[in-house]
Structures are given as structure tokens and as C-alpha cells.
Amino acid sequence: MTEFTVLMPCLNEAKSLAFCIEEARGFMESRGLSAEILIADNGSHDGSPEIARRHGARVVHIEERGYGAALLGGIEAAKGKYIIMGDADGSYDFGGLEPFVKALRGGYALVVGNRFRGGIEKGAMPSLHRLGVPFLSVLARWRFRSPTKDFHCGLRAFERQKALALGLKCKGMEFATEIIAAFSQSGAKICEVPTPLRRDKRGRKSHIRTFRDGFRHLKFILTY
Ligand SMILES: Nc1nc2c(ncn2[C@@H]2O[C@H](COP(=O)(O)OP(=O)(O)O)[C@@H](O)[C@H]2O)c(=O)[nH]1
Ligand SMILES: [Mg+2]
Numbered sequence: 001m002t003e004f005t006v007l008m009p010c011l012n013e014a015k016s017l018a019f020c021i022e023e024a025r026g027f028m029e030s031r032g033l034s035a036e037i038l039i040a041d042n043g044s045h046d047g048s049p050e051i052a053r054r055h056g057a058r059v060v061h062i063e064e065r066g067y068g069a070a071l072l073g074g075i076e077a078a079k080g081k082y083i084i085m086g087d088a089d090g091s092y093d094f095g096g097l098e099p100f101v102k103a104l105r106g107g108y109a110l111v112v113g114n115r116f117r118g119g120i121e122k123g124a125m126p127s128l129h130r131l132g133v134p135f136l137s138v139l140a141r142w143r144f145r146s147p148t149k150d151f152h153c154g155l156r157a158f159e160r161q162k163a164l165a166l167g168l169k170c171k172g173m174e175f176a177t178e179i180i181a182a183f184s185q186s187g188a189k190i191c192e193v194p195t196p197l198r199r200d201k202r203g204r205k206s207h208i209r210t211f212r213d214g215f216r217h218l219k220f221i222l223t224y
Contacts, residue, residue, distance in 0.1 A: 068175025
């Protein structure tokens with residue numbers, strides 16, 4: 001039985017993907033955990049899937065575009081009892097997954113990273129996001145009664161079967177908020193753990209469009 005799937009949504013991350021895969025594998029092997037690494041790709045044209053396979057990861061191709069669509073396809077395809085998901089841009093510490101493993105094994109259904117408590121490297125988060133994320137998180141916490149203070153942290157972990165049962169639908173970046181809202185409303189046990197944020201290793205712009213995606217998150221919080 002595979003206990004953990006490390007799931008990375010990936011859209012053109014040729015510069016950072018190998019680093020992320022090796023870091024995650026290093027962690028899992030050093031702790032002797034039964035794990036697979038799964039890359040959810042829906043349209044990379046920079047050779048990311050080939051890089052992933054060369055580094056021993058499994059790749060799942062998803063037809064539909066979007067961050068949420070990729071993750072939903074990845075959750076379906078995963079073999080692990082637990083899924084630990086994180087960006088493939090080198091910004092998250094796949095070498096420091098202990099707190100996630102411990103909380104999952106301790107019975108938490110959803111474990112969300114908190115970058116403000118874990119430490120944000122200089123230049124790793126735009127100043128607009130440093131204000132916007134806590135603002136949207138306060139709103140979402142109030143609305144969904146979740147203990148989470150960093151609703152947009154890309155590093156999180158959850159029980160696969162419970163996630164599948166939630167009927168998640170969001171195909172875009174709002175998926176990040178939807179999964180917390182849905183777990184919370186299902187009455188599942190949720191906790192957050194500190195996790196550091198590094199500068200990404202891809203040397204180009206984020207896929208996030210601050211105002212468009214920020215507004216979508218806001219709309220989701222108000223209308224879910
Ligand atoms: N498969 C897939 N991955 C995506 C898509 N959009 C973003 N990602 C991945 O999701 C992660 C987060 O995106 P990123 O641009 O780093 O967002 P930010 O960290 O919030 O600025 C990265 O690993 C991206 O490659 C998408 O449409 N499809
Ligand atoms: Mg990123």
C-alpha cells in the first residue's frame with residue numbers, strides 16, 4: 001500500500017520541477033515512507049512531463065485547463081491514502097514535510113501550511129499578497145469557520161478518500177479556498193502547521209494574476 005502521494009500541479013516548470021521532485025523523494029526515502037510522486041499537468045509545452053518521468057515521477061495528463069482541474073485529476077489518479085500537494089516552482093520545502101505527516105497520522109483530515117508562521121524569504125511574496133492573503137483569510141475563516149490563517153498556502157495535505165467525497169468543482173485558483181471550505185463544512189478535523197516560503201526557482205512571473213484571482217477568491221468566499 002502506498003501511504004503518501006506527493007502531488008504537484010505543474011504548468012511549464014521545467015526550471016524547478018526536477019529540484020522539487022528530488023527534494024520530495026529525498027524526504028520520503030530518508031524517513032522510509034511508502035510514497036509516490038505524481039505530477040498533474042494540463043498543457044506544459046516546455047518539456048516538464050519528460051523531466052518528471054526522467055526523475056522517476058508519475059505524470060497524469062488532464063485535459064481541462066486550470067490549477068483546480070489539474071489537482072482534481074491528480075487526486076483521482078493518486079494511489080496514496082494521504083495526499084501532500086505543493087507547487088512545483090521550488091517555493092515550498094518538500095524536505096520539511098514532518099509536521100504534515102505527523103498531523104495526518106494523528107487523525108487530521110486536512111493540514112494546511114502557514115507561510116506567515118513558517119517564514120517568508122525576502123522577495124518570495126509580493127507586498128500586495130502580504131496584505132491580500134491575510135485579508136481574504138480573515139473573511140474566509142469567519143465564513144467557513146476554519147482555523148486556517150493562510151488560505152492560499154500551496155502546501156497542504158489531506159486524506160484522499162475524504163477529499164473525493166467532497167464533490168469539489170473549482171477548476172481555477174479558487175480551488176485553494178474551496179477545498180478548505182468543503183473540508184471545514186464537512187466537520188472534518190483541520191489544523192495548520194508553519195511552513196517556510198522561498199523565492200521560486202523559475203525566474204519568471206507567477207501564474208497568479210493578483211487582481212483577477214484575488215477577486216475570484218473573494219467572490220467564492222461570498223457566494224459559496
Ligand atoms: N497543471 C497546472 N498547474 C498550474 C496551473 N496554474 C498554476 N499551476 C501550478 O500551480 C503552482 C502554483 O502556481 P504559481 O504560479 O506558483 O502561483 P503562486 O505561487 O500563487 O504565485 C505551480 O506549481 C504551477 O505550475 C494550471 O493551470 N495547470
Ligand atoms: Mg508559486
